[in-house]
Amino acid sequence: MASMSAGCGEPSGGADEGAAWYVKRTALFNRCNLSPWAIASQAFQANPQPIEIAWLRVEHQGFFDLLARLDDATERAQLFQHYVLTRFWAHEDREDWPDEGQRRRQSYLAVLRGWGIDSNGPSGAVLKGWAENRFGLRPIWHRTALSDHDAQEGYAAERMRGATTGVGMQLDLLYAFCQDELRRRHPDGGCLTLHRGSHDAEAYVVKAPDARGQLVEFNNVSSFTADPETAWEFGSRVWRVRVPLQKVVYFSGLLPDGPLQGESEHIVLGGDYLVEPLLC
Numbered sequence: 001m002a003s004m005s006a007g008c009g010e011p012s013g014g015a016d017e018g019a020a021w022y023v024k025r026t027a028l029f030n031r032c033n034l035s036p037w038a039i040a041s042q043a044f045q046a047n048p049q050p051i052e053i054a055w056l057r058v059e060h061q062g063f064f065d066l067l068a069r070l071d072d073a074t075e076r077a078q079l080f081q082h083y084v085l086t087r088f089w090a091h092e093d094r095e096d097w098p099d100e101g102q103r104r105r106q107s108y109l110a111v112l113r114g115w116g117i118d119s120n121g122p123s124g125a126v127l128k129g130w131a132e133n134r135f136g137l138r139p140i141w142h143r144t145a146l147s148d149h150d151a152q153e154g155y156a157a158e159r160m161r162g163a164t165t166g167v168g169m170q171l172d173l174l175y176a177f178c179q180d181e182l183r184r185r186h187p188d189g190g191c192l193t194l195h196r197g198s199h200d201a202e203a204y205v206v207k208a209p210d211a212r213g214q215l216v217e218f219n220n221v222s223s224f225t226a227d228p229e230t231a232w233e234f235g236s237r238v239w240r241v242r243v244p245l246q247k248v249v250y251f252s253g254l255l256p257d258g259p260l261q262g263e264s265e266h267i268v269l270g271g272d273y274l275v276e277p278l279l280c
Helices: 015-023 036-040 042-046 061-068 073-087 100-105 108-117 122-135 149-162 167-185 228-232
Strands: 003-005 191-198 204-210 213-225 237-244 248-251 265-278
Touching (some): 108 122, 108 265, 213 228, 213 237
Antiparallel strands (some): 237 265
């Protein structure tokens, strides 16, 4: 289980300059209550704020009210699964519904499974595209650095190939459900201490050394683990990172029968983080 810390650290210097730099390279708008550069900043890591996707809880208020009345985590997870897999077919005649297996194969579950197999495949493109659209966070890597037109076209094509009807809204609900569960499990808030290993030097941006560590921009969606030993299996460079609860999209154990059960995996929104490099 990931360890907790009450605060996530002090902001590094030059926060205003960092915001100005980021806004030139990302979307001007997103679909949540905070700006893209606020979410991406290291100041957010130091002083996290709630992130709410616009209108989501209003549109699904009855569902969230029912979740709030359930004390058992397994029952909440089962309700979430049932709601997400049926909500988007509710306007159709029941006889026209695909069977449950097909609905699962076309759902957020398929995206999570695909991410676990290859985060640079079509499912990875879908998840990165969702984070870009909802939070305004820029993707910096998908198979290669997204620094030229050809690379961006390839990313966009994979994003379209992996998308299925309604999966964006399903990922919205997944994020909101994950946030509610984290608040239940960690009522005092704070950060999780997670670890990230990588072989690809272009998959992140090391911006500046700091007396307390390094300032690193991670891809707009990245996998972390609560287990430092597992992190070494994924790269020759490993960082320890204090991740605000508000930036966790999904974690191993959120859904009892859900994907990504091994490796203590956490799917985390990117941006700037003050990190601690680990030595072998």
